[in-house]
Amino acid sequence: MPRLQDLIRAQGPIPFAVFMEEALYGEGGYYSREDVPIGEEGDYVTGATLSPLFGRVTARLLERLDGAIGKTAAEMFEAGYGTGVHLESVVSTLLEKTMGRRIRAWDRVARPVPAGVERVPNLEAIQEGEIEGLIFSYELFDALPVHRLVGRADGTVGELWVDLDPKEDPSGAFVWREGEVSDPKLLDLLRNPDVPLQAGQVADLSPGWEPLYRSLARRLGRGLIVTCDYGFERERLLDPRIRSNGTLACYTRQRVHRNPFVKVGEQDLTAHVDFTTLLQAGEAEGLRTGALTRQALWLTACGLFEELQGADATTRQGAMALLDGEGMGEEIRVLVQAKGIETDGLFEPGVLGR
Numbered sequence: 001m002p003r004l005q006d007l008i009r010a011q012g013p014i015p016f017a018v019f020m021e022e023a024l025y026g027e028g029g030y031y032s033r034e035d036v037p038i039g040e041e042g043d044y045v046t047g048a049t050l051s052p053l054f055g056r057v058t059a060r061l062l063e064r065l066d067g068a069i070g071k072t073a074a075e076m077f078e079a080g081y082g083t084g085v086h087l088e089s090v091v092s093t094l095l096e097k098t099m100g101r102r103i104r105a106w107d108r109v110a111r112p113v114p115a116g117v118e119r120v121p122n123l124e125a126i127q128e129g130e131i132e133g134l135i136f137s138y139e140l141f142d143a144l145p146v147h148r149l150v151g152r153a154d155g156t157v158g159e160l161w162v163d164l165d166p167k168e169d170p171s172g173a174f175v176w177r178e179g180e181v182s183d184p185k186l187l188d189l190l191r192n193p194d195v196p197l198q199a200g201q202v203a204d205l206s207p208g209w210e211p212l213y214r215s216l217a218r219r220l221g222r223g224l225i226v227t228c229d230y231g232f233e234r235e236r237l238l239d240p241r242i243r244s245n246g247t248l249a250c251y252t253r254q255r256v257h258r259n260p261f262v263k264v265g266e267q268d269l270t271a272h273v274d275f276t277t278l279l280q281a282g283e284a285e286g287l288r289t290g291a292l293t294r295q296a297l298w299l300t301a302c303g304l305f306e307e308l309q310g311a312d313a314t315t316r317q318g319a320m321a322l323l324d325g326e327g328m329g330e331e332i333r334v335l336v337q338a339k340g341i342e343t344d345g346l347f348e349p350g351v352l353g354r
Helices: 002-011 016-025 053-069 085-095 184-189 209-218 275-284 295-301 313-323
Strands: 075-079 103-106 131-138 147-151 157-164 174-179 202-205 220-232 249-252 255-257 268-270 288-294 332-339
Touching: 002 016, 002 157, 016 147, 016 157, 016 268, 053 085, 053 131, 053 220, 053 295, 053 313, 075 085, 085 103, 147 184, 184 202, 209 220, 209 275, 220 275, 220 295, 275 288, 275 332, 288 295, 295 313, 295 332
Parallel strands: 075 103, 075 131, 131 220
Antiparallel strands: 147 157, 147 202, 157 174, 220 332, 249 255, 249 268, 288 332
């Protein structure tokens, strides 16, 4: 992307978060395109693109929330709705059973939403405490720009910046350049002084995780926040034995690699989420943590197998993909936090654990 090269030529190396922001959300960026290639024929899949069962299970949870909230129809708000495929499944399922349920959605890129869904321009359009029902997101936080912090031999922490290769300029080839931390507040993201980053260890962390989650939490009056994403609790996320190179990943045509400097603006960039940050942010806003679990267990707890009764072979195959213990069934984590309701009876007994 020429703007990135021009920016570096004008002011010198930039933090990777600036690079990632432009590559994903800038003009001509990956998510700014009208036809983001998500799905089995695209660059990567999500639970909803694999099978409409994911949306049907969400609709089932909404119906269960009616009783917990004491409303005729609990409402739903999806943050980061992407192409809208999950919303389509939810709405089509609800239309088969009941009408009058309010469903709203927001995304940084204002794409069309399915009929029956209200698109809100920004989170500020929803008042604090306004939502009574479900706030849902799927792979929202792992697309927030990250800074790449790196441990040093003397015990301090530096940062990997993006520069232009002087041997290749003016061709504009990007290279990593280690430097000082761009903002001292980034060190707070580590929040584990007893286990500092090892020499050469990289930690991909976003200062945007906590404020976005807090903003969503404040908009919940009663109900649940359900956050589905790739990530771990902080101790495991920063374990140098298994994640010494960070978690930055690039997706193109169902293949994953680690070089963000190729196909800039044409491939997805992502990094695993620190679920400890989200969990603590929600509890600081008055939410109660119900579970931090895996996608397979979450779908089971919400009634996936009830949806499979009498299902055809294609539907059952989709369910297997969602539950895959060597795929997203294991790798996608689900954080469930509640406010102002009792969760007894919402989930299949004995499935979810903290």
